[in-house]
Amino acid sequence: MAGKASTTTPSTYSPSPNQRKRPPLFKDGDLDWVRPDGRGFHQCRPAFFRTGAVNAAAGSAYAEFGNTKVIVSVFGPRESKKAMMYSDIGRLNCNVSYTTFASAVRGQVSDQKESSSMLHKALEGAIRLETFPKTTVDVFALVLESGGSDFPVVISCASLALADAGIMLYDLVAAVSVSCLGPNLVIDPISEEESYQDGSLVITCMPSRYEVTQLTITGEWSSARINEAMQLCLDACSKLGKVMRSCLKEAASASEEP
Incomplete structure (x- = not known):
């Protein structure tokens, strides 16, 4: 039986300003x-999170970041159909899909097969696979509305759903992206900003362990700009991780209520 759902109020998790002086982000015309x-x-x-969003699943979570809305369901551990012989570790299957109305422009969504593979890579290192040998955990992520930075929201929401399902994790996985728009770095970009970006950087990490599980970079970046973008993302991931843990604590408190 699924526990009581927990709802958190939207919480900000912006990175702390760097105290060192930096060159201005703007050019005269900007x-x-x-x-x-x-x-x-x-x-x-x-960031808005709610666990227990799907009663039929072992665990689930709903996330809403602006106009980006995602729901993730987790099933298992259950007997692996692909495991022909005994395995000391479990298997993780991930699937990312979009509703037909997710984007205002039909068909303007990410490659779902690639997104599924990237979600697997982002989560696998955080899961204690040895705790469910010869079984499989299935993660199904559905993007209800594509409002920008969809993939980072999917990862963070999926991590929360795994925790809600009672899957043993080394740590939650938080993800944040940065877009390069001319001379400016903008964090957590919306769709309009992504369509004009010169490059993007996405970091997924385990905040408490300060370990990066995946780093994706597109476009041309200088070493200094990459370092600045990574620091922004890591700081924001740390703040986002606290929001996610707060959601789980509220869910645990709600389940203990008579």
């Missing part, structure tokens, strides 16, 4: 440029 949703360049969208 001084009046503002992000479409009014956020600062280094300000993340409020």
